[in-house]
Amino acid sequence: MRFQVRVVMFDLDGTLLDTAPQIAEAANRMLVALGKPMLPQAQITTYIGEGVQNLIKRCLTGQRQVEPDAELFARAQLLYHGFYANNATDSQPFAGVIAALQQLKAGGYRLACVTNKPEKFTQPLLQKAGLADFFETVVSGDTLPKKKPDPLPLLHICQKLGALPAEAMLVGDSETDIQAAQAAGCFVVTVPYGYNQGRAINVATVDATIQQLTDVVDLLELPALLKRG
Numbered sequence: 001m002r003f004q005v006r007v008v009m010f011d012l013d014g015t016l017l018d019t020a021p022q023i024a025e026a027a028n029r030m031l032v033a034l035g036k037p038m039l040p041q042a043q044i045t046t047y048i049g050e051g052v053q054n055l056i057k058r059c060l061t062g063q064r065q066v067e068p069d070a071e072l073f074a075r076a077q078l079l080y081h082g083f084y085a086n087n088a089t090d091s092q093p094f095a096g097v098i099a100a101l102q103q104l105k106a107g108g109y110r111l112a113c114v115t116n117k118p119e120k121f122t123q124p125l126l127q128k129a130g131l132a133d134f135f136e137t138v139v140s141g142d143t144l145p146k147k148k149p150d151p152l153p154l155l156h157i158c159q160k161l162g163a164l165p166a167e168a169m170l171v172g173d174s175e176t177d178i179q180a181a182q183a184a185g186c187f188v189v190t191v192p193y194g195y196n197q198g199r200a201i202n203v204a205t206v207d208a209t210i211q212q213l214t215d216v217v218d219l220l221e222l223p224a225l226l227k228r229g
């Protein structure tokens with residue numbers, strides 16, 4: 001199936017950039033500073049995707065439903081933000097990311113980035129990785145009153161770029177992305193290499209799956225699109 005869309009939105013962590021090594025390092029520095037045991041990177045990776053507050057809470061309590069002590073959480077947040085500010089921009093794009101963005105841009109698609117990461121980390125990361133100029137708009141986890149899985153960030157982007165939700169596609173790595181796209185009425189496509197809380201994507205819930213980002217080009221249909229190869 002080929003999709004007739006004008007806007008392609010991309011999740012950041014686990015879709016465009018491999019941010020898990022730097023997030024895990026900052027989280028472990030936070031845990032050490034708090035006198036707590038470090039966690040394996042693979043475990044911390046499963047906490048990525050629902051915003052930084054959730055990540056820190058999960059590192060402190062190990063569980064989704066358990067709230068950490070408020071004072072401890074406040075200290076942990078300050079520590080994490082300080083450590084992550086030092087290494088965040090070391091994250092590298094996944095295979096095919098830059099080539100895919102170049103081809104889509106050349107094909108006339110309007111591109112956007114939609115992440116649950118805080119704004120202060122998003123822009124420097126996109127700049128350093130050489131991705132910032134591809135996106136007409138970037139919506140972070142704290143840009144609007146609600147973040148993914150709420151549809152608001154996606155609807156905001158569609159409105160800003162003058163497209164109906166049905167003319168837009170989100171490429172993501174997690175159930176958070178799938179829920180947001182479905183609630184917004186956008187198409188959703190997933191990559192298999194991302195984080196998704198350590199689980200495989202349920203392919204029955206998405207419009208298509210791809211192996212790497214350059215495969216998006218083959219899913220789209222526009223006369224102006226410059227096909228690869």
Ligand SMILES: O=C(O)COP(=O)(O)O
Pocket residue numbers: 011012013014048049050051052114115116117118148
């Ligand atoms: O949870 C985060 O901080 C970022 O997650 P996302 O870029 O995958 O939305």
Ligand SMILES: [Mg+2]
Pocket residue numbers: 011012013014015049172173174194195
């Ligand atoms: Mg993600």
